[in-house]
Amino acid sequence: MGIVYRSRKKIGPLVLNFTENGYSSWSLKIGRWSWNSKTRAHRVDLPGPLSWKQDKSRR
Template structure:
């Protein structure tokens, strides 16, 4: 199992995601709702350890 480098930089509601190769994707999170540029999917955090995610494109 290789070790993977990941880093997240949060600027307000915008989150920038980096890997060992550099910039990976960006996300926006407002309250319980979020959207990721790489997955192009909406996610809504539900109570407890559950979340709802829309299907890709």
């Protein structure tokens, strides 16, 4: 297993994600709900270590 560089920059509810190759994706997080531009998935944080995720169907 190799070492992977990952970084996040938060600007209010907007989160920019970076890898060793540069910009990767952006996310929007409002309260317990979040959406990621790369996976196009909705996620809701649940109590404890749980979360609920809904992927956007791809055609």
